[in-house]
Every structure is written in structure tokens, then in C-alpha cells.
Amino acid sequence: MVALALHTTAVSAGHIAASRAAASWQWYVIRASGFTAAGLLMLLMLSGIGQVTGLTYKVLEPIKAWALHKAMALALCGAIAVHATFLVLDHFVPFTLPQVLVPFLSHYTNGTKFLGVGLGGMAVALGILAMYGVVVVVLSSLGWIETKKGAWRWLHYLSYFVFFAVFVHALGVGSDLKYGTFRNVWIAIGAVVLLAVISRVRRAGTLKHKD
Numbered sequence: 001m002v003a004l005a006l007h008t009t010a011v012s013a014g015h016i017a018a019s020r021a022a023a024s025w026q027w028y029v030i031r032a033s034g035f036t037a038a039g040l041l042m043l044l045m046l047s048g049i050g051q052v053t054g055l056t057y058k059v060l061e062p063i064k065a066w067a068l069h070k071a072m073a074l075a076l077c078g079a080i081a082v083h084a085t086f087l088v089l090d091h092f093v094p095f096t097l098p099q100v101l102v103p104f105l106s107h108y109t110n111g112t113k114f115l116g117v118g119l120g121g122m123a124v125a126l127g128i129l130a131m132y133g134v135v136v137v138v139l140s141s142l143g144w145i146e147t148k149k150g151a152w153r154w155l156h157y158l159s160y161f162v163f164f165a166v167f168v169h170a171l172g173v174g175s176d177l178k179y180g181t182f183r184n185v186w187i188a189i190g191a192v193v194l195l196a197v198i199s200r201v202r203r204a205g206t207l208k209h210k211d
Helices: 002-053 062-089 097-101 122-144 149-156 158-173 181-210
Strands: none
Touching (some): 002 062, 002 158, 002 181, 062 097, 122 149, 122 158
16 A cells, blocks of 8 residues: 555656646756856857967867867857747746847846846846847857958957856846855856956957067
8 A cells, every 4th residue: 555655646746747847848948048058158258268368279279179169159049049939938937029139128037136236127138138249249250250350359359248248147037046056156157257358358468568
């Protein structure tokens, strides 16, 4: 009887878990694509800065480094597209298509604060602006890196804004980043990228001084 009861309980729990997953699978796709996009963006920032400082070339040959950088950029675009698409399809926190494409139409927030200030709709807006920033950076890299290097270089600086916007966006809307381990890890990632940016700026200043 005890074994039968345990089996019945296990089957019931399995049905409950399956029904919950069926009802909210879009939400899991949103989370997974968001984490994927954040991870790819971090790797892109570090690899790009590493190429400027020369650290990346200690691990990879220049051609392989650029090919990997390009592949990650395209994968980032794919992750963002999935993230935005499933925000519209999700029923747990419904977003309309205009709210996904136009900043400040949505005021969704997870209630967290950044530097002591409530973000409100700013977090969603920064995510949308970051999405457009990624599109500009990637398209300009694909089309102008060989023909319009000056314009490409200036547009590439948008990547720093993109990371800042995504950093705040994730803190302000991410259900896993309101508190706990994931939040601490994300803040640590932000600190690592910040140190890399400082290294990049110091490198640029050193080169200018030598010139």
C-alpha cells in the first residue's frame, strides 16, 4: 500500500510538473534566450577588447579570433530575436509587439532598484535600445569593416552602451536577477567587463601618448 501511494504521488507530481511546463514553456524560452544573449554579449565584449589589447591573440590566431567574434555576434542576434519573439507569445507576462519594439510603452519591472533608484519602464526601454544597438553594430561590421573603417569604428563604440543597457535591463526585469546567486553572478560579470573596458581605455591612452 505504501509503495502504491508513493507511485500515485510521483505520477501526480509528474502530471503537475508537465502541466506547468506546458502552460509556461514560453517563459522558459524567454529566460534561456535572455541568459544566452547576456553570455554571448559578455564574451563579445571581452574578445573584442582582447583583440584591441592583444590578449585574445595569445589564445587564438587573428583570423580564427575574428571568425569566432563574428559567429558569436550572429548568434547574439539570433538569441535576441528569440527573446523578443517569445515575449510576444508568452501569456504569463503579456507584451504586445509595439511594447517589444518601441521604448517606454511598457512599464514592466521586477521591482528591483539600480543604485537605489526604481527603474520602472526604463529597464525595458534600455533592453529595446540595446537590441537596436546590436543591430547597428553587427550590420555595420558586416558591411563597413573593410570599406568604411572610420564609420565602423565609431559605430562599434555603441557596444559599450549596449552592454550597460543590457546590464541594467537584466537587473530591472530579470525574474532570476532580483536577488540571490544569479544577481551576484551578473554583478560580478559587470565588474569583469568594466575592468576590461578600463584596460581598453588605458591601452588607447598609452598608444596615443606614444604617437
